[in-house]
Amino acid sequence: MLVLDEPTSSLTQADAQKLFTLVRRLRDQGQSVIYISHFLEEVQALSERYTVLRDGRSVATGETAGITMDRIAELMVGRHVDELYRRSPRRPGAPVLECVAVAGPRRPGRASLVLRRSEVLGLAGVVGAGRSELLRAIFALERVRSGEVRVGAFAGPSSPLHRWRQGLGFLCEDRKNEGLALDRSLEENLTLPRLGRFLRPAALAAETRDWIARLGVRCAGPHQPARQLSGGNQQKIALGRLLRNGADVLLLDEPTRGVDIGAKQQIYRLIDELAGQGRAVLMVSSYLPELLGTCDRIAVMCRGELSPARPAGEWTEHRIMLAATGTALPEHA
Numbered sequence: 001m002l003v004l005d006e007p008t009s010s011l012t013q014a015d016a017q018k019l020f021t022l023v024r025r026l027r028d029q030g031q032s033v034i035y036i037s038h039f040l041e042e043v044q045a046l047s048e049r050y051t052v053l054r055d056g057r058s059v060a061t062g063e064t065a066g067i068t069m070d071r072i073a074e075l076m077v078g079r080h081v082d083e084l085y086r087r088s089p090r091r092p093g094a095p096v097l098e099c100v101a102v103a104g105p106r107r108p109g110r111a112s113l114v115l116r117r118s119e120v121l122g123l124a125g126v127v128g129a130g131r132s133e134l135l136r137a138i139f140a141l142e143r144v145r146s147g148e149v150r151v152g153a154f155a156g157p158s159s160p161l162h163r164w165r166q167g168l169g170f171l172c173e174d175r176k177n178e179g180l181a182l183d184r185s186l187e188e189n190l191t192l193p194r195l196g197r198f199l200r201p202a203a204l205a206a207e208t209r210d211w212i213a214r215l216g217v218r219c220a221g222p223h224q225p226a227r228q229l230s231g232g233n234q235q236k237i238a239l240g241r242l243l244r245n246g247a248d249v250l251l252l253d254e255p256t257r258g259v260d261i262g263a264k265q266q267i268y269r270l271i272d273e274l275a276g277q278g279r280a281v282l283m284v285s286s287y288l289p290e291l292l293g294t295c296d297r298i299a300v301m302c303r304g305e306l307s308p309a310r311p312a313g314e315w316t317e318h319r320i321m322l323a324a325t326g327t328a329l330p331e332h333a
Contacts, residue, residue, distance in 0.1 A: 001032040008042065009258050012126040012286070013321060020046060038260050039287075040069040052076055077262035084265055085293025086272050092296065093117035096249050096280045097168075099138065102147035107133040109304030110147070113282075115249065120271060120281040121309060122291040125301035125324045131284040132173060134306070135251045138282075139163050139170040151249070169247025171238055173254040173284070175231075179238045182227035186212065186219060189226050190241050211240045216266050232263025239270065250274065252283045256290060268294055288317045302326045 004023070008016040023033055023046055035046055043050060044064060051061040052075040060075045073084075097115040102108060107130030115121050123131045136142040138149055140158045148155050151166045163170075172178045180189055187208040208222035215236040219229055226234055235255065242250055255271075256264045271281055271294055285291050291298055292312055299309040300323040307323055321327075 001034065002026060003034045003036070005036045006038065006258060007035075008037070008039065010127060010286075013288075014126075014325075016042075038258070038264075040072055040261070043072070044069055054078055073261050076260060077265070084261075084268065085290065086269055087294060087296075088272055088276050090118050090120075090275055090296060092119040093278065096152060097138070097282065098148075098150040099134070100148045100150070102134065102137055102149060103145045103304075104130070104133050104137050104142050105145055107304045108137070108301065108306060111301070111304075111306035112147075113299060113306060113309060115280050115282050117280050118275050118278050119297070120275050120283060120295045122295035122298040122312070123282065123284045123301060123306075124286075124288065124291055124298055124320045127286065129301040129324065130304040130306075131301045132253050134301070135170065135253050135282065135284060136172075139168060139251055141170070164245075167246065167248035168251060169242030169245070169249070170251045171242060171253060171255055173257060175234055175238050180226045180234055183225055185223045186217070186226055186229075186237055187222040189237050190244055192241075207244075211244055215240050215270070230260075230263075232259035232266075235259050235263065235267065239267070243274075247279075249280045250282070252281060254285060255283060256285070256287065264290070288320055291320070292317070300324050 007019060011019065023035065027033055035043070037043055047064045049062065050064050050067065050072065052059050052072060054076060093116055095114050096117050099111055099113045102111045109130070111134050113121065125131050133142055137144050140160050140163050151168065154166060176182060187204055190208050190211055191204060205222045212219060212222070217233045217236045219233060226237060229237070256267055268290070275281055283295065292315060295312045297309040298312050298315050298320070300307045300320055302324055303326065
């Protein structure tokens with residue numbers, strides 16, 4: 001028996017297809033496979049039978065061919081899931097972040113972009129193309145070998161502390177090792193960057209409870225260690241820290257990786273609300289449906305080179321993958 005738990009969370013689409021071929025071959029040879037995934041299209045493509053778990057209990061089981069993925073999503077969340085990718089009308093404003101031919105020590109090789117207020121700009125590409133390195137360079141976690149990062153009117157050498165003070169917030173893709181202090185409480189994770197604002201523990205706990213309610217975090221309370229939360233609730237705390245500390249430009253690297261569909265829906269709605277409030281979001285994702293569903297514009301990174309951003313409506317998953325792999329776009333595509 002083979003048990004696969006979120007096996008494609010860090011794979012490119014091409015590598016995921018190779019994995020699917022292998023799983024089917026093992027099945028045909030008589031191997032039993034338990035495949036755990038939040039990507040419902042994978043469940044639909046691979047499985048003959050399904051089981052839905054919610055809050056540690058089995059709530060439904062049956063033949064995959066006899067159920068829709070919308071119904072599975074509802075069973076996972078415990079309520080009707082509508083408008084998964086909500087994108088309210090937005091009118092992008094003035095530029096708040098510009099990259100001009102930015103190059104890092106290895107990746108990216110050359111990346112230029114303009115992010116405007118009230119906009120969600122998506123970065124697509126295969127793993128290793130340089131998307132994460134670009135976000136880290138913008139936040140001054142990686143050295144900028146050449147080119148320029150402009151935040152508002154400021155351009156020049158910087159540090160993560162300066163970026164923080166300039167209103168940038170960075171959510172890294174590795175929340176367990178970099179995004180959270182897992183053994184610290186939710187209160188500490190939310191408030192450590194500006195802990196000096198409060199002297200009274202009661203006031204600190206009260207504000208943490210307010211953020212827990214606002215973000216819909218399922219937990220035992222402000223003093224619970226972050227390690228004990230599910231992946232989706234951990235991600236909400238990581239996002240909440242940026243918002244609580246006034247981040248105006250959010251750099252989000254794989255913000256929904258490893259979280260269930262209910263948490264994804266809440267994160268998508270939060271991103272939509274932030275853009276509606278005038279904040280700017282630069283989002284890296286390997287999950288193409290969420291880029292197409294949440295972003296106003298999308299740019300594609302291929303071997304360290306970033307394409308010009310185009311309106312999301314001009315892209316399809318097929319076109320993005322061709323651009324991400326450096327394949328010429330056929331005339332009929």
